[in-house]
Amino acid sequence: MSEAQVGDSLLFLTDEQLRQGIEAMFFAYRGFTAAPDLILDGTGYGRAHHRALHFIARAPGMNVNRLLMILGVTKQSLNRVLRTLIADGLVESRVGRADKRERHLYLTEEGAALEQRLSDAQRKWMRDAYRKAGPDAVAGFRQVLEALMDAEIRKSHAALREGTP
Amino acid sequence: MSEAQVGDSLLFLTDEQLRQGIEAMFFAYRGFTAAPDLILDGTGYGRAHHRALHFIARAPGMNVNRLLMILGVTKQSLNRVLRTLIADGLVESRVGRADKRERHLYLTEEGAALEQRLSDAQRKWMRDAYRKAGPDAVAGFRQVLEALMDAEIRKSHAALREGTP
């Protein structure tokens, strides 16, 4: 509590301020997933499917192992999701050229269409929030989020932004 | 990175920038919950228990209905969590004075101790991120989070900051 407020930009780090940040993160994440969840309700898919679609759309041709690392789940868990998406014709799995053990993942037209709907809803939400908060706030937002990721996760994130890992 | 600060203040709203924000949110939330999850692993409790403990600690004497609204789950789901916490002596449920139908929730000493451990870990994570990002970034972060919560959720959050709803 009385943590020596040396006037020096430490004042905002009270436990109370931190707690408010934690709660804001909790509520914001709920708001963040609400829009796609609504769409998914009608489809028979869930958040896990959404995440897979998102990252396959993001980096088409990604192999299963890399997707596994990005999502941070077990292959059994991912496989169940992927199996239904492939069976339903939303995702296509192609044998690797260089290494035939690998399967490279692509969205079909139908898969891309669903991903678009989900993505549009979520981006709209994000865009509205960004507009309300303004560009400076957005820059700060991104900085804090980056800092909140741990080192390993940040790598996945960086790899996605570049072309290839 | 090359974060395109062309002053225009609309340039950052490209789909690509929004998508990066969405992904950052996804990864950051994982980092955000990682520390308490580690502690919970040893205890036999899960995130649902953590959330209940958090909000009971935050507003001692809160009744079940209010906690229900804040958490946004069904009473059956919360009840299971609450039942184990009460049975294990981490939470105490007292009959309301004014309205004896209500149950008011309090942490026991043991409950407060666990909540502290969880809270400390999460606050440490948050504090480190805040420090890395700096005060201006934190202000922006909070602004965007507020905007990301939808109206209903924001009410829950506001209710917590005041005394009574």
Place this chain on the structure above:
DNA sequence: CTGTAATGTCAACAAGCCTGACTTATTTTT
């Protein structure tokens, strides 16, 4: 006394995650 509200309980079920053990190809190493 009756209707409504707040709370709690039981049962059944699904999503989504996990571990462990194992198979099938294929590539790499020895």
Place this chain on the structure above:
DNA sequence: AAAAATAAGTCAGGCTTGTTGACATTACAG
């Protein structure tokens, strides 16, 4: 060429957290 490692997939079983639906208890209000 044989052995080891890697990528992917599969089966079986378990856990947590969420859902519905049906119903009981208690207490307040008219």
